[in-house]
Amino acid sequence: MTHLKSTFCVALFSISLPATAANQPIMEGAFLLSTLTICLLVVALILTMRSLAIKSHKLKQFRTSFSDLLSETSGVIAVLDKNLVLRNGSGTLKRLLKADDSATISAPLNLYADPDGKTLLDNDIKLALRTNGKWQGEAWLLNERQREAFELSIHSVQPDNVRNTTYLMYGQNISELRKENQLQLQQQTRDSLTLLPNNKVFDELLKMVLQSCDAHYPSAAVIFIHLTPSYDNKHNEAKLQQQLPEIAAKLQQVLPRKLLLARYKTDGFVVLVPPHLCNHNSSIYLNQLAHKILAGINQPGSDDSKAIEVFAHLGISISPNDGIDAESLLNSAEKAAYKASQQGQNNLCFADSGSQEQAPDYLAMETELYRSAAQGEFELYYQPKFSISSNRIIGYEALLRWPSPRRGMLPPPTFMPLVEETGLIISLDRLVFRKACQQVKYWQQTGLMRGRLALNISNQQFEQADFLRFMQNTLQDAEVSASLFELELPETIFTQPTVWLRERMHSLDKMGFRLILDNFGEGVSSLTQLRQHPLHGVKLSPTLTKYIEQQEQQRNICATLIRLANYLTLDVTATNIETEMQAYLLHVMGCDNQQGHRFSKAVPADEIGQLLLKENNLLNNTNLASG
Structure with a gap:
């Protein structure tokens, strides 16, 4: 450095030789000033180079420490770009993602909200980062062999306006903690x-x-x-x-x-x-x-x-x-x-x-049911349906009865739970339809047929693969038309696949059956289901009509359901009518078709003629009185 200064001073001196003696003090001052400036510049250069060396050393130490942290930490640390693509990460994260253990990698980091990998969190995270500059929460990292849960924090890092925004992610594996919590809860x-x-x-x-x-x-x-x-x-x-x-x-x-x-x-x-x-x-x-x-x-x-x-x-x-x-x-x-x-x-x-x-009677009853079903010993009773406006019988409903040798004539509630659980319901439904077809044919020949005969179809029978073929063959064997029957279907049929259900109901409709939704208002049938299936009517649930005399809320519900059905052009029938006031209220609400003990109990087939004769006598007396 001394040699450099001497050389530089000689050069300046040689340049200033032509100057006059009068300018010599000025020249000497300039020379000293220039010398001082150059010395300061040299010192500044030396300090700058030393500072850069120190920073380089610190940066090298930081990178070494960061690399050690990435390789040794049990948690996850990652540097992500704006698209949440992994640029660098800890060894734990790399092993989970099956990435090479290199200083920098480039791989998409897919974070999921569930251990099955069905709900991706990327969009939610990006929105939170754009809005708040950070995201915190629980996320799942998956690979082919394992799935791990992490509690993560992601923060935006933007050093300047030139470089793109990057994100720093860090977190801890909480899979074991979750297992412990689940075990404690269990x-x-x-x-x-x-x-x-x-x-x-x-x-x-x-x-x-x-x-x-x-x-x-x-x-x-x-x-x-x-x-x-x-x-x-x-x-x-x-x-x-x-x-x-x-x-x-x-x-x-x-x-x-x-x-x-x-x-x-x-x-x-x-x-x-x-x-x-x-x-x-x-x-x-x-x-x-x-x-x-x-x-x-x-x-x-x-x-x-x-x-x-x-x-x-x-x-x-x-x-x-x-x-x-x-x-x-x-x-x-x-x-x-x-x-x-x-x-x-x-x-x-x-x-x-x-x-x-x-x-102790259970096993004996089950044995008797099987024997009676095999021998066709069940009988049908028929309950008339009445039109309030015309005071006439407009149809019948077939109701099963079991003439048990030990217990006498039993109604369905006493044995139907056992029939459904044992699977006898399918064979009994088919027995009922065969008997009903023969009865309808006889009534047609004797002039006793009124309207249609309603039959209850169980969900088990409706689901049978040969159901449609059985119904068609039975009609052909009895030489009767499907238009003489109403099939009362339970709401549980709506649990079937929609396309399959619609096709089956349309097939029944084309055959000529009228399709009635039973117990309307008690289950979960919706307006959409009523509109998209070929239903012709609904039968109100008895639980709705039972208390309409005493409870205003029940009256409002019944009136609303009846208006809804009428709006959809569906016939409405009320059942289990016990009193004249029930019949009157329902008639005022718009429900004209009714059945129940108020009009007639279910009777054997040979008593239908007497009911029709009684009806004719009543109508004749009414006409004479009005005349």
């Missing part, structure tokens, strides 16, 4: 051995179910299942505990999914039967269900060589007779199970003595 609500709901969950659900009971569905039921080993000792009790998961699996197989099964005690399960399954003849259904449970528990297991014989004792309680709250209903069921254990192994007992008297 321990609070599930039995750890059988994985069934525990007694706390059952108690709460039973309370809710009992609170939901109303005038239409007033009852719920509890089945208490008490298990005991064939030989009562500590060894067998331990064996019983080991068999409980397999017993629980057997119960789940035999019980319908709409019932709640829970483990309630060390050696017991409970079943909750909801109100819509506890109708007026629920004892038949519960009886059958109890026998299914007993049979299911005793069916062969996967490893009978190590299993011990287990006895089951069932107690059944029904609200509100056996208890108005959850605690009393459960106590009644448990006491009934104890009584069942005293009566013998693998037994059942109802808490109510009246229901218990019917319990």
Whole structure:
């Protein structure tokens, strides 16, 4: 540096030689000033180069530290571009994405809201980043082998206006934490051995179910299942505990999914039967269900060589007779199970003595039903439909009766739950249609036919693959027309695929049947369903018309439904009419077609002629009086 200064000074001196002696002080001052400036510039250059060297060293250290952080951290760190494409990331993230462990990578970072990878979060994240400059939340990162949940934060980083916006993402894996939380929740609500709901969950659900009971569905039921080993000792009790998961699996197989099964005690399960399954003849259904449970528990297991014989004792309680709250209903069921254990192994007992008297009759009734169905011993009764405006019979409804050899003539509510559960409903529906065709043919020949004959079609029969062919063949064999029949269809048919359902209903319509939606207003049929299917009429649910005399709300509902049906050009029929006031109110609302005991009960076919004669005499007397 001294050599550089000397050379530079000599050069300046040589340049200033031509100057006069008078200018020498000025020249010397300039020379000194120039020398000082150059020295300052050199010092500044040296300082700048040193500063750059220090910054370069720090940057190298930062990059090394950042690389170490990316490779060693258990969390996820990533640098993303504006399209959420990964530019660099931690080793954990790279391994999850199967990316090469290089300093920079370029791969799309797909974040999902669910572990199945169905809902992509990219658009939501981009919107939040554009709006707020950050996004926080839970997201799933997936690959072919695993799926991991992360709690993530993404922030925008924009160093200057020249370079594009980048995003910094960081977060932690919370998959294990989620598993622990789920395990804790499961321990609070599930039995750890059988994985069934525990007694706390059952108690709460039973309370809710009992609170939901109303005038239409007033009852719920509890089945208490008490298990005991064939030989009562500590060894067998331990064996019983080991068999409980397999017993629980057997119960789940035999019980319908709409019932709640829970483990309630060390050696017991409970079943909750909801109100819509506890109708007026629920004892038949519960009886059958109890026998299914007993049979299911005793069916062969996967490893009978190590299993011990287990006895089951069932107690059944029904609200509100056996208890108005959850605690009393459960106590009644448990006491009934104890009584069942005293009566013998693998037994059942109802808490109510009246229901218990019917319990042993279940198997006998089922046997009788099969025999009667095979021999065609069921009979049809016919209830007339009346037009209020004309006071005339405008049609009939065929209603099934069972002339049981032991019990006498039984109406459908006493045996239909058993018929539906055993699958006899399909063969009985077909028996009814064959008998109805023969009856209609006879009425046509004798002049007793009025309007159409209505038939109830079960959902099971409607779903049969050969249903249309059976209906057509039966009509041809009897030589009657489909236009003489109305098919009353349950709302449950709307659970079928729409295209299939529409095609089937159009086929029935083309054959000539009139299609009526039964129990309208009770289920879930919508305006769209009424419009898109070829329905000709609706039949109001009896639960709507039962209280129209006493309840203004029921009157308003009935009037609204009738107006809706009339707007859709659907005929409306009201059933179960018991009083003259019910008939009058419905007539004022616009419902002219009615049936019920107010007009006539269901009668055998040979009494129809007397009804028509009575009707003619009444009309003749009315005409004479008016004349």
